[in-house]
Amino acid sequence: MNAYPELSPSPRTIMTPGPVEVDPRVLRAMSYPILGQFDPEFTALMNNTMGMLRELFQTGNQWAYPVDGTSRSGIEAVLTGLIEPGDRVLVPIYGRFGHLLVEIAERCGAEVSIIERAWGEVFDPQEVIDAIHREKPKLVALVHGETSTGRLQPLADIGRACREADVLLAVDAVATIGGVPVESDAWFLDAVIGGTQKCLSVPSGMSPITYNERAERKILTRKRVERGLRSGDADENAATGFRIQSNYLDLSQLQDYWSPARLNHHTEMTSMLYGLHEGLRILLAEGLTARFARHRLHEEALVAGITAMELPLYGDPSCKLPVVTCVAIPDGIDGESVRSMLLHRFGIEIASSFGPLKGRIWRIGTMGYSCSRKNVLHTLGAFEAVLARHGLKLPAGEAVQAALDVYDRHGAPV
Incomplete structure (x- = not known):
C-alpha cells in the first residue's frame, strides 16, 4: 500500500495579500509540453514576454524580463547589481519590507541610511527629497505598496528629485504591479521589481523586473571591473570588492541571456514562463x-x-x-x-x-x-x-x- 496519498489540495478562496488564486488559464498554460530553451518557438515566447512586460511596467526600457525565483530573487538581483561595497544607500521605511531592503543592502556592503514613518502612514515626498539632499546617496531603495500595513507610497516627485540629483531609484513594486498603476518612465524609476503571485495571478516563482540605461551603466561598469580582475588588467585598488557577489542573480549575465545573443546562463523555467506569458496576455487583454x-x-x-x-x-x-x-x-x-x-x-x-x-x-x-x-x-x-x-x-x-x-x-x- 502506498504510504503517500495522491496530491489533492483543498479548494480555497484566497483573500490574502499574496499568494492569490491563479487564473485557470494560467494553470492550463503551465501544463503545456516542454520546449528546449533555445528552440525558436521558446525564444519567440521569451521575446513576447519581454514586450508584454514593457507594457505592464509602462516603459520603453530595453530590459524587462523575469528573474527565476520568488519576488525576493528580483529584489536581490537588482540591489546586488546596483550596490557596490561602500555605496551610500537611502531606504525610507514605513513597514516590514523596507527593513528587508535594508538587510539586503547591508549584505551588499552598503552604508545604509534610513528614515522612518510610523506603520500605517507613508512619507510626504518632500521628507524623502530632503533626506536625499542631506544624505547624498548613490541609490534610494523604496517600497511602492507595503502589504504589511496596507499603504501606498507616492513616487513621482521622489523619482524626479532622484533624477535631478543623479541618484538611482530602485522600487519594490511586488504588491502593486498589475493592480495599481506603476509608471516606470513617467515617474523616473530606474529599476522596478515585481512579483507574479499577487496582482498578476501567476504562481510564485518568477520576479519580473525592468531597469533603464542609467541602471544598466552601473551594472556593466561593474561587469567590466570583474572581467578585469579575472584577467589581471584592472587596477587593484579600483577593483577590490566591486564584484557582483551572485552568479545566479547577476543582471549583466541575465540580460545577455535575454538578449538576441542568448548567451547561456541557466536553464529557463519553461513552465513558469508559460504561466507568466499567459498571465500577461490575460492582463493586457483586460x-x-x-x-x-x-x-x-x-x-x-x-x-x-x-x-x-x-x-x-x-x-x-x-x-x-x-x-x-x-x-x-x-x-x-x-x-x-x-x-x-x-x-x-x-x-x-x-x-x-x-x-x-x-x-x-x-x-x-x-x-x-x-x-x-x-x-x-x-x-x-x-x-x-x-x-x-x-x-x-x-x-x-x-x-x-x-x-x-x-x-x-x-x-x-x-
Whole structure:
C-alpha cells in the first residue's frame, strides 16, 4: 500500500495579500509540453514576454524580463547589481519590507541610511527629497505598496528629485504591479521589481523586473571591473570588492541571456514562463485601465461591507493601498481564532500581520484573479458569521448589503 496519498489540495478562496488564486488559464498554460530553451518557438515566447512586460511596467526600457525565483530573487538581483561595497544607500521605511531592503543592502556592503514613518502612514515626498539632499546617496531603495500595513507610497516627485540629483531609484513594486498603476518612465524609476503571485495571478516563482540605461551603466561598469580582475588588467585598488557577489542573480549575465545573443546562463523555467506569458496576455487583454478600475471597485465594495459591520479600518485612509485592506481586530476578539474558523468552516484565507501589528490587524487582499464580486461577497458574509460566533455584536446582514449597493451603483460587474 502506498504510504503517500495522491496530491489533492483543498479548494480555497484566497483573500490574502499574496499568494492569490491563479487564473485557470494560467494553470492550463503551465501544463503545456516542454520546449528546449533555445528552440525558436521558446525564444519567440521569451521575446513576447519581454514586450508584454514593457507594457505592464509602462516603459520603453530595453530590459524587462523575469528573474527565476520568488519576488525576493528580483529584489536581490537588482540591489546586488546596483550596490557596490561602500555605496551610500537611502531606504525610507514605513513597514516590514523596507527593513528587508535594508538587510539586503547591508549584505551588499552598503552604508545604509534610513528614515522612518510610523506603520500605517507613508512619507510626504518632500521628507524623502530632503533626506536625499542631506544624505547624498548613490541609490534610494523604496517600497511602492507595503502589504504589511496596507499603504501606498507616492513616487513621482521622489523619482524626479532622484533624477535631478543623479541618484538611482530602485522600487519594490511586488504588491502593486498589475493592480495599481506603476509608471516606470513617467515617474523616473530606474529599476522596478515585481512579483507574479499577487496582482498578476501567476504562481510564485518568477520576479519580473525592468531597469533603464542609467541602471544598466552601473551594472556593466561593474561587469567590466570583474572581467578585469579575472584577467589581471584592472587596477587593484579600483577593483577590490566591486564584484557582483551572485552568479545566479547577476543582471549583466541575465540580460545577455535575454538578449538576441542568448548567451547561456541557466536553464529557463519553461513552465513558469508559460504561466507568466499567459498571465500577461490575460492582463493586457483586460487592459491596464480596466484592470486598475476593477481593483478599485472591489476594494470599494469590501471597505463598504467592513464599514457596515462597524469594524475599524487600520491606517491613514489617504494613502491606502487599493489591493490590501487592513482591519483592526476588536478588543476581546482572538484574531487567529477568527482566521482559523474562516479557513476551516468557509474555506476562506485572510492574513494576519507582522512585527508591531501582529495580533492587531487582519489583512484582506483583493488582488488579481481573487479580486472578484463573488469573492468579496463570500468573504463579507463569512466574516460576519464568524465574528458573530465569536460573540461580537454586529448589524446583521448589513455588510453584504452595503457591498451590493456599491456593485449596483457601478452596474454590478463581476
